[in-house]
Amino acid sequence: MKIRILAFGVVKEFMNSSSLEMDVQEAITVAALKAEFEALYPEIKKLKTYLVAVNDTYAGDDETVDANAEVAIIPPVSGG
């Protein structure tokens, strides 16, 4: 299935794009998605940490992602 991944901040910068379409297996877990993303963009491993949000909510590694989900890569936040 194809999923759309949103990028922000430093991630958007090294991706050179604010979003990405990735072709992944059905019902992929967040952990597996992170591994595929890291393979595509090794720069992400230089970050202090990063999280994944699914449908506007922080998602744990075991959660699965379906095709309609809005997925976002969340580098360390720095609001305020």
Added chain:
Amino acid sequence: MKIRILAFGVVKEFMNSSSLEMDVQEAITVAALKAEFEALYPEIKKLKTYLVAVNDTYAGDDETVDANAEVAIIPPVSGG
């Protein structure tokens, strides 16, 4: 010697005046002054507590008061 005592808040109210002239012995201590004031105005003893300021500064019981000092009776403060 005569000293002038300033009154505020609840003290001013029960004294019915914002100041008082008291005739006291030379170099009276704050403690002795409080005793004389309490004798004149027993209502002060109903307060939760009260302090004495000499020349704009909180004064301890052992301090002495001279004739030119500005003395004030400070009932519990409630600013803010």
Added chain:
Amino acid sequence: MIDIKLSDTPLDMAACIGNAADDACGGQVIFAGTVRNKTKGRRVLRLEYECYQSMALKEIKKIAENAIRLWDIRRIVIHHRVGVLGIGDTAVVIVVSAPHREAAFEGCRYAIETLKKTVPIWKKEIFEDGEEWVSAHT
């Protein structure tokens, strides 16, 4: 920078905030004390504040100086109102500006807590059915 004031006219919050602006500061914490419509369930009509002016200014100045000494604070503004205040009116504004927010929070809280303990200002609450000097009696 210290800016202190006792005022018998309404406090100007915007001016207080402006006076504390500082390009080297990343955080500003402001406390505004306002007149509540009720005290322990009794309806308040108004408050009357009075102060021992010379000493109050001296004690407020001490608080501001101590805050700057105790925390990494660059500016502190403390303005207190006196006279008759209605519901919703602002009795005190404290603005603390610091390079980092922790100092601003700590300094601001210290200032209001200490002000309430040491500064010779008194308020009388006027209720529908009586009046009372706050904190005077147990």
Added chain:
Amino acid sequence: MIDIKLSDTPLDMAACIGNAADDACGGQVIFAGTVRNKTKGRRVLRLEYECYQSMALKEIKKIAENAIRLWDIRRIVIHHRVGVLGIGDTAVVIVVSAPHREAAFEGCRYAIETLKKTVPIWKKEIFEDGEEWVSAHT
């Protein structure tokens, strides 16, 4: 009452304060985060904020709801700026109104601490000699 906003135009501090006014409240604590002219000694020219808008609003709302649940708070306003900010500009305003000041201080501090940890907003510092996404790298 909760009032939250992400804004690409300057924040209106007076409006934030006004929106939090409440006759049942005796204390209002305000935090304003402003752009500092230096970070670790390096001169800052400007900041650029961006956010994941839908999620940021959701996370800010959670903070406001939690603050009201955890403390006796009646109103909370959280406005955050996005876009390009110059030195001295206000990036965030948080106003918390409560019957008593302790809750207002605790709630306001909780709100800014949590916002800095959970809300998907990012800032890039632009220095004279480079730029950096704050907190991104160790």
